[in-house]
Amino acid sequence: SQKVPFRGRLEKGLKVGRSIIIKGQTSPNANSFSVNLRDASGHDIILHLNPRLAKRVFVRNSFLSECWGAEELDLEAFPFAAGEYFEMIVRSDARHFRVAVNGSHQFDYKHRVQDLSAVGQLEVVGDVTLMDVRML
Numbered sequence: 001s002q003k004v005p006f007r008g009r010l011e012k013g014l015k016v017g018r019s020i021i022i023k024g025q026t027s028p029n030a031n032s033f034s035v036n037l038r039d040a041s042g043h044d045i046i047l048h049l050n051p052r053l054a055k056r057v058f059v060r061n062s063f064l065s066e067c068w069g070a071e072e073l074d075l076e077a078f079p080f081a082a083g084e085y086f087e088m089i090v091r092s093d094a095r096h097f098r099v100a101v102n103g104s105h106q107f108d109y110k111h112r113v114q115d116l117s118a119v120g121q122l123e124v125v126g127d128v129t130l131m132d133v134r135m136l
Contacts, residue, residue, distance in 0.1 A: 002130040004033075006123065007042075010135065013117030019091040020122060023132040026053060028083040033126025035088065039113075040120025046113045047090070047097055051080045053127075060099075062112045069112060079106060085131075092116055 037047040045063035056078040062069045079101035089100045096108035
């Protein structure tokens with residue numbers, strides 16, 4: 001397993017068709033955790049995924065040029081539970097990040113940064129144990 005906070009480098013950035021797979025387990029009394037795709041400098045957050053278990057909301061946003069954008073919250077059903085294993089897949093297509101949890105598609109997040117090769121780091125923070133992170 002990987003230590004949290006985890007930060008890994010994506011040497012060549014992301015490309016259309018690539019996926020990041022995150023396998024982990026939320027803490028028994030988890031409040032929230034975040035998966036951030038940052039630029040190479042680590043300053044901007046191109047994609048911020050923030051499941052808040054206490055409130056059962058799954059926040060998506062971007063932090064660009066010192067500012068948070070508009071939060072996206074729409075969700076059919078909240079896919080996480082405290083103390084449970086999960087697999088999250090973040091796939092990039094030409095227009096969106098497509099996010100699935102435990103094999104079920106959750107939402108699309110329209111790219112706010114068009115150049116996917118700008119994604120240089122993957123960060124995982126918060127109330128999780130990380131078992132595996134890989135890129136396909």
